[in-house]
Amino acid sequence: xxxxxVRLRRxxxxxxxxIVSIFATLSLAxxxxxxxLRVATSGDYAPFSSSTAYGANVGFDVTVASQFARDSRxxxxxxxxxxPLLTEQAKADVFDVAMSGVTMRADRMPQLFFSRPYAISGxxxxxxxxxxxxxxxxxxxxSLNVRLAVNRGGHLERLARARFAKAQILTVDDxxxxxxxxxxxxxxxxxxxxLEIRAWPDAFAVIGPFSRDRxxxxxxxxxxxxxxxxxxxxxxxxxxxxxxDERRRWFGESAAWSADAACxxxxxxxxxxxxxxxxxxAAAKRQLDLPIADxxxxxxxxxEAAQWATEDGLGAGAAIALFEKLIVAAKxxxxxxxxGRPFPxxxxxxxxxxxxxxxxxxxxxxxAGCGEAxxxxxxxxxxxxxxxxxxxxxxxxxxxxxxxxxxxxALAVVRSNSAPAVAPTQPExxxxxxxxxxxxxxxxxxxxxxxxxxFESEHPIFAEPAVDxxxxxxxxxxxxxAAAGRNAYGLYVNxxxxxxxxxxxxxxxxxxVDVPQxxxxxxxxxxxxxxxxxxxxxxxxxHGLTRFDAVVEAYDPxxxxxxxxxxx
Numbered sequence: 124x125x126x127x128x129v130r131l132r133r134x135x136x137x138x139x140x141x142i143v144s145i146f147a148t149l150s151l152a153x154x155x156x157x158x159x160l161r162v163a164t165s166g167d168y169a170p171f172s173s174s175t176a177y178g179a180n181v182g183f184d185v186t187v188a189s190q191f192a193r194d195s196r197x198x199x200x201x202x203x204x205x206x207p208l209l210t211e212q213a214k215a216d217v218f219d220v221a222m223s224g225v226t227m228r229a230d231r232m233p234q235l236f237f238s239r240p241y242a243i244s245g246x247x248x249x250x251x252x253x254x255x256x257x258x259x260x261x262x263x264x265x266s267l268n269v270r271l272a273v274n275r276g277g278h279l280e281r282l283a284r285a286r287f288a289k290a291q292i293l294t295v296d297d298x299x300x301x302x303x304x305x306x307x308x309x310x311x312x313x314x315x316x317x318l319e320i321r322a323w324p325d326a327f328a329v330i331g332p333f334s335r336d337r338x339x340x341x342x343x344x345x346x347x348x349x350x351x352x353x354x355x356x357x358x359x360x361x362x363x364x365x366x367x368d369e370r371r372r373w374f375g376e377s378a379a380w381s382a383d384a385a386c387x388x389x390x391x392x393x394x395x396x397x398x399x400x401x402x403x404x405a406a407a408k409r410q411l412d413l414p415i416a417d418x419x420x421x422x423x424x425x426x427e428a429a430q431w432a433t434e435d436g437l438g439a440g441a442a443i444a445l446f447e448k449l450i451v452a453a454k455x456x457x458x459x460x461x462x463g464r465p466f467p468x469x470x471x472x473x474x475x476x477x478x479x480x481x482x483x484x485x486x487x488x489x490x491a492g493c494g495e496a497x498x499x500x501x502x503x504x505x506x507x508x509x510x511x512x513x514x515x516x517x518x519x520x521x522x523x524x525x526x527x528x529x530x531x532x533a534l535a536v537v538r539s540n541s542a543p544a545v546a547p548t549q550p551e552x553x554x555x556x557x558x559x560x561x562x563x564x565x566x567x568x569x570x571x572x573x574x575x576x577x578f579e580s581e582h583p584i585f586a587e588p589a590v591d592x593x594x595x596x597x598x599x600x601x602x603x604x605a606a607a608g609r610n611a612y613g614l615y616v617n618x619x620x621x622x623x624x625x626x627x628x629x630x631x632x633x634x635x636v637d638v639p640q641x642x643x644x645x646x647x648x649x650x651x652x653x654x655x656x657x658x659x660x661x662x663x664x665x666h667g668l669t670r671f672d673a674v675v676e677a678y679d680p681x682x683x684x685x686x687x688x689x690x691x
Contacts, residue, residue, distance in 0.1 A: 160197045160349075162188040163204040163218035167274075167298040169322050170373040171224030171338070172204075183242075183373035184222040184340075187366075191356055207276025210234040213343040220349055221341040224318075226278040227392055229399030231341065233471075233478035237396065238340040238353045239389035239489065241366065242318065242378065243512070245332025246282045249320055250312040251305060255328035258312060264330065265289050272305070273314040274298040282334055283314040302327075318374055335512045337392050344477070354485075358492060361385045383502055386493030387509035390531060393485040394449065394522070395513030400479055401453045402460035407470035415457045420476075421450050424483065431484055432534065435491035436601045441533040442487060448530060452521035490534045497535035503528055556638045557602045558610060559680050561647040561689030600680075600689050607640040636677065645678040645689060 164184060166174035172182040180201050192199035202218045209225075212218060213234045224244075227237045248271065250258045258264055264271070265287045273283045275294035283292050293310060295301065301313040302323050315323075317332055342350040360366040361382045370378050380388075408415060425443050432442035496502050507524035611634065636644045682688040 158197070159200045160188070160192045160195065161200050161202050161217070161219045162192075163202045163209075163212060163221040164188070164223040165204040165206065165298070168224050168319065169299075170318060172222070173299070183369060184224060186369055186373070187241075188220075188222045190360075190365075191353065194356065195352065205276070206274060209276075209341075213341070216343060216345060219342070219346050220353060224338050225341045226336045227339045227396060228278060228281075229396065229403070230281075232396065232400060233344055233474045235341040236344055236347060236350055236478065236481055237392070238342070238350060239357055239385070239485070240337035240339045240392050241357060241385075242338040242370065242374065243388070244316040244318045244336050244338060246279055246286075246314060246316050246334040246336065247320065247329050247331035248312045248333075249302075249305060249315055249323065249327045249329055251308075252326055252328045254311070259328070259330060261286065261330060261333055264312060267291070269312065270310040271312050271314055272301055272310040274301070278336065279314050279316065286333055318378070321375060337388065337512075339392070344474075347481075383493070383496040384505060384509070386489060386496050387502075387506045388512075389489045390486060390493065390506070391509035391513055393482045393489060394510070394527070397449065397479055397482040397486070398453065398456060398513075398522070400475055400482075401456040403470045404453075404472065404475050404479070405457035405460045407472035407475055408457070409461060410470065411472060413472075415454055415461075424450060427480070428483065428487065431487040435487055437487065437491055437494075437534045441530065444533070445486075445527075445530040446483070448522065448527065455521055487534075490531060494535035497532045503532065506531065556605050556607045556640060557643045558605045558636060558638060559600055559602045559643050559645045559689065561600055561645055561678065602643065605638045605644075607638055607642075609635060610638050610644075611635045643680045645680040647676050647678045647689060 164172040164180060164182075166172055166180060168182075170182055171184045172180060174180055185201070188201075189199055202212075204212070204218075204221060204223050209221065210231055213221070221235070224242075225231075225237075227240060248258075248261070248264055250264075258269065263269075267289050269287070269290040270293055271283055271287060271290050272293045272295055273280045275296050277298075280292070280294060283290075295304070298319075301315060304310045305313050306324075306326065312330075316336065320327070320329060340350075340353055342353065357366065361380075367379050367381075370380065405415065425446055428442040428446040429439035432439050490497060497506070507528045510522070510524035510527055634646060636646065638644050678688050680688055
């Protein structure tokens, strides 16, 4: 085996090159004219979004929106959000993303697609403290003589009407008036949520919570490219701690999450949303006179799951096992839904399947990014708790957490045994020779400009046309088929939105290995951070990665000691 130790440095880009923030992980072009980011926010829902007396927007989501736009090198425009018109505004392409404490909910899909969740809250009823003995339980509140105020058109109105069928529900257009209505005695209580009432006076007693609501950012279906950038940015801000600092600042210490908890909630939310769509799928099938069971579509879903898992360096078999379970539960939900309440008349099967496909892919992608946490046995209770916390009843009955959690964890466990992304076709590759790339945890190597973003073989791995094969590298072990004999790879450090292989981009550093017949060679990529822990340098209008060193070395994938092989 021959290996060149490599120290990689990114070249200074041309004056007009656009530098990417390592934290934002967005491929952006500062030299082109970017349209402002249109953020819909309500201005009446503290601590997420509220307006000051001078008209300024403040709050957790306002801070996040401003920082996301800043990292994206875009100006931000805040669009007034009206809760009753949220989906209509989305259809009309009024905004790029809604950031205002939006609850992840099935009836808002597929007009809106949700990011990974960033906070958990719960609906409560707030009454004056002197009436706590009289109205101290949810049962006592559900009475014909009780008047409840709630914000019009939002998630809380939906919950209030479902939970308190006997009470008089009075809606208001400004969420900020709720506390005063209760204090003046114009209503007996108000429906709010745990995070909002932190800023209310001590004169209130709180009953509940009677829901567990995940908050996320909502993007119109025609703006999915924005959603991908938002998700990538949220993941990086979870890892560097900035997002958690803001949670503590706006929501309190008890609302802080670990990066692992954020991962588990993201996986659980994607599964939950997928299941919440199933009654609408049943309605669409009823309208088209189609049966609930669709073997052809089910096989397509399983094939896609296996393909996505393989692309992400996960086990195709584990993905199939998980989605087989999801499909069985989905058909049970569809069947049951047709026996109950009236189904919506506007269900569109093609749009619904697009949304289901999106959340299915999110399950796989989040599992890939959370591989280190999923592989730890001690993390299983936290994963199961997240799975039990959804809005869909299937998460508590048809998909018990104790059964689903091991299937999700298995995706990470079998990472190193994943099949090649594409079956080799040339005879000399049939023997099973591989190069295994070992990437540190919490590091995603892709084309978003984080660090060494891809590698490129000098040998054509695939059939015609004989071009270099490019594969994404993620945390953990990724095995790529290779020809027996000498193989050379180019590792790139990309701190620019420009393609590193073009003029002005970073030059690749070559790594050569001798791959045995029917054997595996490992290449371990070890980044080194500057002593102060920083990756970034701000210079003029540019902000981003200016220096990133890395050492590449060989290892034996079959070594007995974890220290002598890839430990991830």
